[in-house]
Every structure is written in structure tokens, then in C-alpha cells.
Amino acid sequence: MTANEIRLIQPDRLADEWLKAQKQRPKPTDDQSRLQAVLALAALTIAHDSGGPFAAAVYALDTGELISTAVNTVVSNHCAAAHAELQALSLAQQKIGNYTLIDRPCVLVSSSEPCTMCLGAIAWSGIQQLVFSSTREDVEQIGFDEGPITREWRQQLTERGIRVSGPMLREEGRQILRDYLNHQGVIYNARPLGPAQI
Numbered sequence: 001m002t003a004n005e006i007r008l009i010q011p012d013r014l015a016d017e018w019l020k021a022q023k024q025r026p027k028p029t030d031d032q033s034r035l036q037a038v039l040a041l042a043a044l045t046i047a048h049d050s051g052g053p054f055a056a057a058v059y060a061l062d063t064g065e066l067i068s069t070a071v072n073t074v075v076s077n078h079c080a081a082a083h084a085e086l087q088a089l090s091l092a093q094q095k096i097g098n099y100t101l102i103d104r105p106c107v108l109v110s111s112s113e114p115c116t117m118c119l120g121a122i123a124w125s126g127i128q129q130l131v132f133s134s135t136r137e138d139v140e141q142i143g144f145d146e147g148p149i150t151r152e153w154r155q156q157l158t159e160r161g162i163r164v165s166g167p168m169l170r171e172e173g174r175q176i177l178r179d180y181l182n183h184q185g186v187i188y189n190a191r192p193l194g195p196a197q198i
């Protein structure tokens, strides 16, 4: 790695195990089955201590092909930006060879509602649809900072041509968050929550 290179490493073993398990099942062809697959990846991440309790995947809307997957690796990569959604979108763009996914209609399937940063990444990505499970409130309930957001974020994405589906399978998504907490997972906020310390 050169001094001017940014690298975000996904846990390979985890992806391999997940892909192997996925191959035993029918190919997910709808929002719900894709979300179930992503929640399974998040559960595997917790079981293997391989990252935060968040996973995401990008699927092509026309063929149903799985383009990319990612889990949250903020702690292991020493990078606050290493959220699952941001990495799944970036990997999809690099795979397709374009900074926008607009020419290859895709859906981003995420275990949770996007944080402030990922909402921005979604808006710039060229993705056509977002599917998510647990809500921002669910994520904040276990102690994560999701950042400032406008109440109209769904409408704002819709106005950009991005369809938003969720919360879907919310109870399953919340269980993943609870499992992380029970597993003594790290709550990796930049600073303690609450009013800024002056």
C-alpha cells in the first residue's frame, strides 16, 4: 500500500462462508429474500467478530445478479467511513467501472436505514432503489450515532428517482442489533452521544 492509497478490506472468509450458504438456497429475486440474505450476512459478521452489526449488498435489478456485498469494518479498517452501504456501493461502482450505477439499474439492500453519510453516498451513487430493515431509531437505541438527517429524506431520495422500500423485516433487523449488543460488540462513535463537550 502506498502512502497515498486508501484501502478498505472486507473479511474474505466471511464472504466465502456466506456465499456458500447462499448457493444452497434459491436465488433471491425479490426485496424480502434479498434482505433476508443481507441480514444473514450481518448475523455472520457478529458470530465471527468480523465487524459492526451492519451488512449491505447491491443486486442488478434486471438480471438479479449479486454485484457486491460489504459489512461494516469501521473498527478493523481504522476508518469512520467504512460503513457497509458505502463500501457495497463503492465496490459495485468499481466492478462496473463507472462512478455511477445509473446505466446498470441496481438496488442497494441494507440491514439498516442509512446514516447521514450513507444517505449522501446513496444520493451520489446512481442506485435506483434502496431496501432496508431496521430503522435509525433502532440503531440509535443500541447507542450508535446516526447523524443529523432531514425528516424528508425518503421524499428527497424519491425526487432523485430512488425508490425507498422499508422498514421491511424490521423485527429480524432489530434482533441483529440486539445480538450485537449481547455479543459485547463495540459501539464506535466518534464522540460520546449528547450535547457537544465545550
Ligand SMILES: [Zn+2]
Pocket (backbone or CB within 6 Å): 083, 084, 085, 086, 114, 115, 116, 117, 118, 119
Ligand atoms: Zn452509514
